[in-house]
Amino acid sequence: MFNRILDRIEEVLIASFMAAATLITFTAVVMRYAAGEGISWAQELTIYLFIWMAKFGAAYGVRTGIHIGVDFVVNAARPSIKRVLVIISMLLGVVFTGVIAYFGARWVIFIHGTGQTSPDLEWPMWVIYLAIPFGSGLMCYRFIQALHKFVKTGQFHSHTTIGEQGEESPL
Template sequence: MLRALDRLEEILIATLIAVATLIIFVAVAHRYTLGIFADVVSLARSNDIPWLMAASRSAYFGLRSVNLVWAQELCIILFVWMAKFGAAYGVRTGIHVGIDVLINKMSPTRRKAFILFGLMAGALFTGIIGTLGANFVWHMAHTDAISPDLELPMWVVYLAIPLGSYLMCFRFLQVAATYARTGELPHHDHGHVDGVDEDAAASAIAMSPLTPKDA
């Protein structure tokens, strides 16, 4: 069950990133292509090239008929959802930044107590935010509020708050339970790349002609 939840979390975050990136690319390409066609129309007019001016004007108005006003709003919504679920993913994988200089200088018993306190404080905070967010969404669902461009019900947009916060709360509790049982915290190796065999990569670097060789 937990493995399925982990996989679903990863797929959701990757999908949100991919869709937002694609929409941003299309919107930017659309805007700059309109500018190019407008410049070509001006160039053709100044150089008296009627066929080029007609073709460029036709392409300009055809592309302009494609309405992408909603793209910015949708990308903002996607990034908000991605941030909320990405924060929960960060707790699970240990990629959140923390200052643990003083904690690491403590005795093992005191260090464990402080870490558990921090994890439970995180669970309490995110649980409160999730509950407040759920209450807000509940009241928002009984209104007619919609988003300006997409005209989505606003309660759907704000649903990311309780869902993401409750998932983050669960991850804090999950990490706390694992730490209390095994004494291990999730740790993210910033030098690791998924799908790359580190031993093979190290051998390839060592054999590279660009790698300095010992005399």
């Protein structure tokens, strides 16, 4: 139940960030050409929305198996070694994203103490930087989920071509 709610929140956030960035950019361009004056904060907000979208999108990619991965070594290995390589790579993903989430949280705390604000929106920068610990923490959780599933079943999510959705790849 928790994972289904989290999945839905993740998907809604990604779509909302993308839609908002697109709408803001479109509106800013129309205003610039129609009224001769753009929206001064549009570019800054669009950048922040894309940062948040990318962080949550990376976690979504891990969850669905579409995150970028280099499997040349795994595919070239003997079957007895493939399982170990997959587990090691997932553990490295857990460690890396966990470290980024931890240091991202420390950075947010530091920036909060400085009182910095964004140039155009004048939002507290610590709020914007929350994308780092939230996105990386969610990505770490997704790696843990994928690792658990792989250890338990020997399968993991894999991206598929159109018409093959819902299938999972065995090792």
